[in-house]
């Protein structure tokens with residue numbers, strides 16, 4: 658492997674791509690178009706958390722990294738809960754590489770899913786994931802409406818699991834306004850100040866800051882830029898991790914999901930395109 662290429666490895670019916678350049682290494686799974694790790698060369702520290710129990714063979718969505726939610730978020734698909742897959746169907750299909758470029762320090766890969774149609778969504782559109790690996794990791798989920806006359810509604814999210822050393826010492830900085838609390842029947846509550854974590858957390862923040870920072874022990878460890886979103890989702894399962902088969906009971910201590918999301922329903926007009934971007938520094 659040289660600095661200007663990427664490497665593909667086949668394992669357990671899945672294909673894994675490693676992009677390496679002078680700035681960073683990024684590993685992704687073609688099942689789900691799913692980024693698994695992002696390690697800048699300057700400090701060799703993975704910014705993403707991947708569950709040691711994650712299932713990577715395509716049997717189920719991958720726990721950790723950057724799952725892609727599309728064309729709906731969570732169970733907001735208009736049908737009874739469980740009738741359609743939570744977070745949509747992009748994260749459970751094979752993707753392929755459409756384009757790749759690298760100048761030695763910055764690599765850009767474009768991936769496309771096998772299909773954009775599935776139960777619950779039957780519109781003509783193009784979806785692509787644009788991954789830029791350099792001193793920052795930039796991920797854009799782009800949706801283009803290819804219908805001649807029909808508009809359609811989408812929600813989506815870059816459901817990123819950030820690695821932390823100990824959630825008890827973590828603060829999320831830069832958030833304001835109200836959030837809807839899924840754990841309290843969607844009650845609307847003010848964002849806590851300081852924003853710390855001591856129990857299960859599942860919140861849709863209704864304001865959409867373009868810049869957030871995860872601090873640990875008063876030190877900024879990861880910055881999160883967001884574009885094209887209307888909300889930010891913050892999730893940590895805490896004790897509920899114990900009942901998840903792909904997460905160990907104490908895995909919640911090492912992760913925090915901060916998700917750049919569209920949850921309010923975006924109407925995409927014919928020939929219009931939308932890009933949801935997260936930039937990790």
Ligand SMILES: O=P(O)(O)OC[C@H]1O[C@@H](O)[C@H](O)[C@@H](O)[C@@H]1O
Nearest residue numbers: 731743744816839859860890892
């Ligand atoms: O287990 P999943 O389907 O990957 O979802 C994980 C979590 O994803 C979050 O985005 C949701 O707000 C939570 O309610 C959900 O539990």
